[in-house]
Amino acid sequence: MxxxxxxxxxxxxxxxxxxxxxxxxxxxxxxxxCTIRELESMAQRLHVAKLLVEGRVYSDIVEETGASTATISRVNRSLQGGNDGYSIVFDRMKDND
Structure with missing residues (x-):
């Protein structure tokens, strides 16, 4: 943290x-x-993180989500060297399916 x-x-x-x-x-x-745009941005980043964890490439993620490569890079940096927040959420979501 x-x-x-x-x-x-x-x-x-x-x-x-x-x-x-x-x-x-x-x-x-x-x-x-939140504004609608703020909420959409957060949802988009979560979607991008999920696709990166699945091993998808940037070009596919851009096409599927409409996210910029800068956003994808930022999310990827969080996945690689962040606080494992995405991992915690994804693991718990998997457990609740």
Whole structure:
């Protein structure tokens, strides 16, 4: 965890997110919290991460997601040297299927 990011406001945000109990509640909360573009960007990055983990190449990811190569590179750097946040989420999602 990057301690430079830690703050009481972010703690409060993450605690609020952890209280959500359904997809519908997530839609309601995130629609209130984010712009449509912000939410689409987060969803796109998650999709890009999933495709990178599957071993897909950049050109296929660009075509499927519409993400820029800069976005794909950023997500790839997070997968390679980040905090394993994507891995945690993907593992848990797999376990819940």
């Amino acid at each position: 990057n301690t430079k990011l830690v703050s009481k406001d972010k703690d409060e945000l993450f605690k609020a997110i952890m209280e959500l109990r359904s997809i519908e509640e997530c839609y309601d909360f995130f629609e209130d919290l």
